[in-house]
Amino acid sequence: MKFGILVNEGPYNHQASDTAYQFTKAALENGHEIFRVFFYYDGVNNATSLGQPPSDDRNVTKNWQKLAEDHKVDLVVCVAAGLRRGIVDGNLAPGFRISGLGQLIEAGIQADRVVAFGD
């Protein structure tokens, strides 16, 4: 089954991004396909290349990057939401790409299920 994932909140402040990551990982482990993970609202902050969480805590951005590397998961940051909040080409972490909100609607059309995580 093909899943689209929507992440509405930034890392650390809310668990939303962590739960979305665990869901995505479990879906892949169960043999499902991830059509796309779309980062909207404050969710765009997951894609910063500049975060340095304490060494005894998880690194949310790295978690997403590893999924992209290992499973070619498409990680898309909303361009408009990102511009508003300062997530742009200059500080975009490798593994993420910036595109339009249409990519979320497309995920809604193409994926069998859309699962959203937020506040």
Added chain:
Amino acid sequence: MKFGILVNEGPYNHQASDTAYQFTKAALENGHEIFRVFFYYDGVNNATSLGQPPSDDRNVTKNWQKLAEDHKVDLVVCVAAGLRRGIVDGNLAPGFRISGLGQLIEAGIQADRVVAFGD
């Protein structure tokens, strides 16, 4: 009277930062002193130099910067909260400075009132 201001949320997603700005401006206009504005939790995201909100919307970061310029308001970003979220020297907007959480406690001690804005 001396005010300390605490901003807990980032720009745009929550009104907290806008209300904190309006409060700070009104306090200065009424002849009060702003001891410090401290940005904690997601509030550190107010200090990004990379945000480009739509031209028909307000620019929250610029609002803060103008207060710093016009009234020498001390805008302090928590170093640990900023590191976690990717607000660091490289993308810190002019007018803000990065320092420790002790600066918030100091504001609590030195200011007559601490007013917090958040989610």
Added chain:
Amino acid sequence: MDEMESGVVKKFMFINRKPPHGTVYALEVLEMVLISAAFDQDVHLAFIDDGVYQIKKGQAPAEIGCKNFSPTYRALDGYDIEKLYVEAEGLAERGLTEDDLLVPVEVLSRAELGKLMGEMDVILTA
């Protein structure tokens, strides 16, 4: 965008549960809704709980420094987005009536809206 010609038409519902201005959700949901129009999907908007405040008449956020995006709801029919639903219970709890709303809507009971939600293919709530 070849998905725009894919021919697949799904029932999308955007459920608005939050008041405007205190958070950005109302505004950014509206941006999603406008984009969805370009994909020729069967788009539904529901205003429940505090979401009913999003379409209250007379909003004027200039003094809080924010943009007044509420007129955009009136422009939705120009994008062929005409399925707007408001929950009767949500209005009543808040002392509001249809006359307080800035755009024509269909008022449904919570039970009716719940049933309609059950018919959707994609639901995005904020």
Added chain:
Amino acid sequence: MDEMESGVVKKFMFINRKPPHGTVYALEVLEMVLISAAFDQDVHLAFIDDGVYQIKKGQAPAEIGCKNFSPTYRALDGYDIEKLYVEAEGLAERGLTEDDLLVPVEVLSRAELGKLMGEMDVILTA
């Protein structure tokens, strides 16, 4: 830090209203509390509403990928932070008792805590 020797001692209260793990507030409040200890202030911690869950025994967030910071509450007395208050009503509504808590606290009624809040100089709630 000369403020550490300023001699001013204020009554600080950190009011915790949110559960742990779902948001970062509990963890980052704890960081504030630890720093405040260095300034020799009269520090009070209150756990009310869902904040009582912060000091529930047995927390083990490894599977959700998060750090277990709950043992830190037990370390607070090493920083001379010993004024910990829990609201009785908050415990009761959630079916909890003092035995469920991982750290010694004083249980106060809502009325008593409200009165104590009124005596503070600086209150930071999250």
Added chain:
Amino acid sequence: MTMLHTVNKSPFERNNLDSCLGHAQPGDAILLIEDAVYAAMGGTNIAGKIADAAKTFRLHVLGPDLKARGCDPANLVAGVTVVDYGGFVELAAQNKAVNAWL
């Protein structure tokens, strides 16, 4: 000495206002800001509770936030006073401390 309490969330969505009302001391000032201003409006299913609260506390609401949301100040619960940002500042100055019910 009295305190100023601020509440910024809708009373229909969250428990912030209830918690504030349960802890504030008689005579304290309470200021409704941001999405909490809806609590001050007449005709809602909590208007009676707010009218009662206005007898125990000095209850204020932030005018710019009312206006932003299209809420008519003529339709406020009896006993609630409108202030602007300058009034917010003076409330903070006149009371001993500010407790933001986040």
Added chain:
Amino acid sequence: MTMLHTVNKSPFERNNLDSCLGHAQPGDAILLIEDAVYAAMGGTNIAGKIADAAKTFRLHVLGPDLKARGCDPANLVAGVTVVDYGGFVELAAQNKAVNAWL
């Protein structure tokens, strides 16, 4: 076809769970995650409401979130089932659509 509803906020703080219960259709699946897992615990002042809901809906709770919060699965309201992240995925797959009550 049934839906999967997810709720992630504490029922003591916000109205998300109430709104979900008011709109979900009989037979729908509801999964409590993150701070909503507290709703599944026995002994709270809402446990009766949750036990009733478990008769109308297929009520599930996310195990890793229970464990994170020190909530004992032995003390759940009757009728609530624990699932892990893989179980969450399969619930999403088995139902027609997922409605996250944010």
